[in-house]
Structures are given as structure tokens and as C-alpha cells.
Amino acid sequence: MKTIIEPFKIKVVEPIRMTTREHREQVLREAGFNIFNIRAEDVLIDLLTDSGTGAMSSEQWAGIMRGDESYAGAVSFHRFYDRLRALTGFTHILPTHQGRASERILFELVGGPNLIVPNNNHFDTTRANVEHSGAEAVDLVIAEGRKPTTRHPFKGNLDISRLERLFADVGPQRIPLVMLTVTNNSGGGQPVSLENIKAVRKVCDRYRKPFFLDACRFAENAWFIKQREPGQRDRSVADIVREMFDLADGATISAKKDGLVNIGGVLMMRDEQLAWRARNLLILTEGFPTYGGLAGRDLEAMAQGFEEVIHEDYLQYRVRSVEYLGERLLAGGVQIVEPPGGHAVYIDAGAFCPHIPPAGFPGQALVCALYRHAGIRAVEIGSLMFGEKGRHPDMELVRLAVPRRVYTQSHVDYVIEAILEVFAQRRTLKPLEIVEAPPQLRHFTARLREVGT
Ligand code: F0G
Numbered sequence: 261m262k263t264i265i266e267p268f269k270i271k272v273v274e275p276i277r278m279t280t281r282e283h284r285e286q287v288l289r290e291a292g293f294n295i296f297n298i299r300a301e302d303v304l305i306d307l308l309t310d311s312g313t314g315a316m317s318s319e320q321w322a323g324i325m326r327g328d329e330s331y332a333g334a335v336s337f338h339r340f341y342d343r344l345r346a347l348t349g350f351t352h353i354l355p356t357h358q359g360r361a362s363e364r365i366l367f368e369l370v371g372g373p374n375l376i377v378p379n380n381n382h383f384d385t386t387r388a389n390v391e392h393s394g395a396e397a398v399d400l401v402i403a404e405g406r407k408p409t410t411r412h413p414f415k416g417n418l419d420i421s422r423l424e425r426l427f428a429d430v431g432p433q434r435i436p437l438v439m440l441t442v443t444n445n446s447g448g449g450q451p452v453s454l455e456n457i458k459a460v461r462k463v464c465d466r467y468r469k470p471f472f473l474d475a476c477r478f479a480e481n482a483w484f485i486k487q488r489e490p491g492q493r494d495r496s497v498a499d500i501v502r503e504m505f506d507l508a509d510g511a512t513i514s515a516k517k518d519g520l521v522n523i524g525g526v527l528m529m530r531d532e533q534l535a536w537r538a539r540n541l542l543i544l545t546e547g548f549p550t551y552g553g554l555a556g557r558d559l560e561a562m563a564q565g566f567e568e569v570i571h572e573d574y575l576q577y578r579v580r581s582v583e584y585l586g587e588r589l590l591a592g593g594v595q596i597v598e599p600p601g602g603h604a605v606y607i608d609a610g611a612f613c614p615h616i617p618p619a620g621f622p623g624q625a626l627v628c629a630l631y632r633h634a635g636i637r638a639v640e641i642g643s644l645m646f647g648e649k650g651r652h653p654d655m656e657l658v659r660l661a662v663p664r665r666v667y668t669q670s671h672v673d674y675v676i677e678a679i680l681e682v683f684a685q686r687r688t689l690k691p692l693e694i695v696e697a698p699p700q701l702r703h704f705t706a707r708l709r710e711v712g713t
Contacts, residue, residue: 354526
């Protein structure tokens with residue numbers, strides 16, 4: 261059979277409240293043309309993020325009832341620990357409330373002034389935690405990873421020669437560890453090859469430096485390795501996942517992505533001494549090491565989620581549905597970051613609205629148009645997000661992040677139709693200007709208006 265179906269049936273439904281264009285127009289104005297200010301009930305299809313927005317399975321909900329809420333040594337912790345130990349092989353496994361809590365603990369321990377942390381591309385919170393420690397975050401993704409139209413099977417790869425040069429230029433004493441984000445969210449959700457992970461490992465071995473994965477989307481990355489990397493097709497995803505983690509000394513994970521849960525995170529490592537210090541920090545701000553700021557029921561849901569996410573029928577459906585969205589947009593003439601990523605499609609808003617300069621926020625104009633036209637909530641990753649102090653990023657993007665197991669193919673078809681209709685009227689999209697904004701992270705709270713209305 262050619263048709264790939266959603267590998268699940270729907271047991272519980274959450275109604276979508278239909279809205280009219282007039283209503284959405286009013287909502288958009290009241291929100292100051294900022295979709296972060298819109299109530300979820302006014303959104304038809306929410307593609308703001310794939311983080312914490314997935315649907316849990318009946319087994320995960322059953323786990324929620326089984327959750328053991330003991331303060332120390334809960335049964336649920338041991339289920340969580342055993343599952344992650346089998347999946348990753350790490351010995352020290354700390355639960356946290358979400359990914360950035362793991363990052364905060366890690367960089368409080370290894371970061372500090374005058375240090376440099378390389379990565380393919382740091383996600384915003386990783387960068388912020390590196391910088392909060394006083395260190396500098398450096399992005400070393402390969403050149404292909406920075407161009408929307410360049411096709412490469414592993415556009416998330418780290419440029420090994422640039423990593424070598426960094427070690428040679430600044431000296432190994434200033435580099436506390438090397439990180440690799442799989443898949444590379446800030447670079448378009450693009451995967452990293454096993455070969456590249458091995459090459460990073462080699463450099464770290466040469467300089468005796470720890471190597472950590474930011475492994476939020478490890479299962480999607482492993483699926484891409486199985487599909488695209490020579491010699492990997494006959495291996496199981498579980499086997500590839502294990503090899504990815506075996507090559508690293510530790511990992512941070514936001515379980516809100518490939519943990520298939522609404523809240524939770526993990527910090528893992530092999531080093532006994534580092535783990536002892538991490539556990540002490542965990543107790544200080546998150547909680548006792550057998551619950552880490554979560555309820556026992558959350559640990560149960562994670563244990564089950566980390567099992568379900570490596571099922572290959574799930575991964576095939578997951579990655580294919582995102583790819584389908586990307587392919588149909590490209591076929592309709594809409595430029596996206598190619599090829600589509602694992603969890604999201606990124607539209608090149610600069611190409612979509614050539615009549616709007618970066619200073620007029622073409623990405624935000626498109627985000628507003630999608631909401632107004634069809635009630636779709638996407639997010640701008642361009643001059644509004646990164647253009648503080650008059651700087652403009654390399655690309656003006658709009659991200660359509662797909663929640664896991666939430667939307668069906670007809671929802672995806674609706675999104676495609678809406679985007680192509682907006683594309684047909686793209687000349688009518690108006691530039692925006694900022695009315696008020698805070699000095700930092702302005703995209704969350706800024707208020708804007710359309711110019712010429
Ligand atoms: N690392 C990556 C690669 C991420 O994508 C995220 C979150 C985090 C770390 C932080 O995890 O949110 O649990 O604290 N990404 C979400 C997104 C927010 O929309 O891409 P967190």
C-alpha cells in the first residue's frame with residue numbers, strides 16, 4: 261500500500277472552535293498583531309510549537325493513574341530510569357521539569373567566563389544558558405545548513421574543520437565541552453549523520469573533552485539516519501538511537517518533544533563526579549533526584565513515551581506528514597527551507613513577500629495573514645525575533661511546527677490550501693511596525709501595527 265496512515269485511532273477528541281474571518285481580524289488587532297497574545301481557543305490549527313503539544317497514548321494516560329507519588333525512590337522513577345538506561349546506556353539519569361532546566365544545571369557546572377561552547381546551532385534556551393554562565397556560544401553548522409535552497413541529506417551536520425580550527429585558535433582549555441543538537445531545530449529541524457557524530461567524537465577524544473547531545477528530537481534524527489545514511493537502512497531505530505548516545509558523554513533532553521509528553525526533561529551523563537555535582541544542583545532548584553520537579557505520574561508518562569517514540573510505524577508517519585506539507589508547498593511555488601525538517605516546515609518569508617523589507621517584518625506579516633485567513637498560528641523566526649538593535653538575521657523564516665499525533669491529514673491539507681491561497685494574494689500583505697516592545701526577547705510581548713492602514 262502506498263498510503264501511509266496515522267498509526268493510531270482516536271479515543272478522545274478535543275473540539276476545535278470554528279471562528280469567522282471578522283472575529284479573527286478583531287482578535288489580531290486586540291493582540292497587537294502578535295500571535296503570542298492570542299488565546300488558544302481562537303486558534304483553529306496551532307503550529308506555534310511541537311513542544312509539549314503532542315497527544316499522549318492510552319498507555320501513557322494509564323501510566324498517569326499508576327503514578328507513584330512517593331517523595332523518594334518512587335516506583336515511577338525506577339520505570340523512567342530503566343527505560344532511559346535501556347534506550348541510552350547512560351548511568352546517571354536525572355529527571356528535570358523541562359529541557360532548559362537540564363541546560364541550566366549543565367552550564368552552571370561546566371560554563372563560565374572566557375569559555376566557548378561550540379554546537380551545530382544552539383537553540384535559544386541553550387544559547388541563553390551558555391551566555392548566562394558567562395561563556396560564549398558558537399554555531400558551527402556546515403555551510404549548506406545556512407542556505408534555504410541547498411539540498412543536503414544532513415544539513416544539521418557540524419563543520420568538523422571549523423571545530424578543529426576553533427580548538428587550534430582558542431586552545432582546548434577554553435572549550436569545556438562540545439555540543440550537537442539533534443535534530444538541529446534552529447537550522448530548520450535538519451538531521452545530523454552518524455558519520456558526523458563520530459567525527460565530533462574523534463575531535464573530542466583528541467582534546468579529551470566531553471561531548472554532549474542536545475537530544476530533544478533524537479528519534480526523528482535516528483529515523484533520518486536510517487532512511488538517508490548509506491549502510492543504515494537494515495538497522496532498527498532502537499539500535500541507531502543507542503549508537504548515537506553511545507558516542508556521547510552525556511545529553512540534555514526536553515521530553516516535550518520526542519518524550520511524547522506535555523512536560524518533562526532529562527539530564528544524563530557518564531561521569532560520576534559531574535553527576536554528583538549535578539544532583540546537588542538538582543536538589544537545590546528542581547527537587548529530590550528521584551522526581552526532579554515532576555510528579556510521579558509525569559515520570560510514568562515519560563517512561564512510556566520514550567518507548568513509543570522509537571516505533572518505526574510512528575516515525576514513518578511522523579516524518580512523512582511533515583515532508584508532505586513541505587512538498588506540497590514547494591509544488592505550489594512557496595519557497596521553504598529544503599528539504600523539510602523532522603518536526604517543522606520553515607517558509608522563506610523573504611521570498612514569499614519580496615515587497616516587504618526586513619524592517620517591515622515579512623515573516624510576521626505572513627504569520628498574521630495565515631491567522632487572519634484561516635486561523636492558523638505559526639511563528640516568525642526572523643527580524644522580529646532576532647532583529648533587536650537594528651540587526652537583521654540571514655533569513656526571514658516562518659516556522660510551521662507540527663505537534664505529535666494531534667492533527668490528521670485533512671488538517672494538513674487545510675493548512676496547505678490556506679498557505680497557497682495567501683500566496684496567491686501575497687502582494688496584499690502589509691508591512692508591520694513596532695508600537696511598543698521590551699529591550700530583550702521582544703517577539704513574545706511586542707505590539708505592532710500594519711503600516712498603511
Ligand atoms: N533544545 C532544543 C533543540 C529545543 O528545541 C528546545 C525547545 C529546548 C532545547 C528547550 O526545551 O522548552 O523543554 O525547555 N524548543 C521549543 C520549540 C520551545 O518551540 O522549538 P524546553
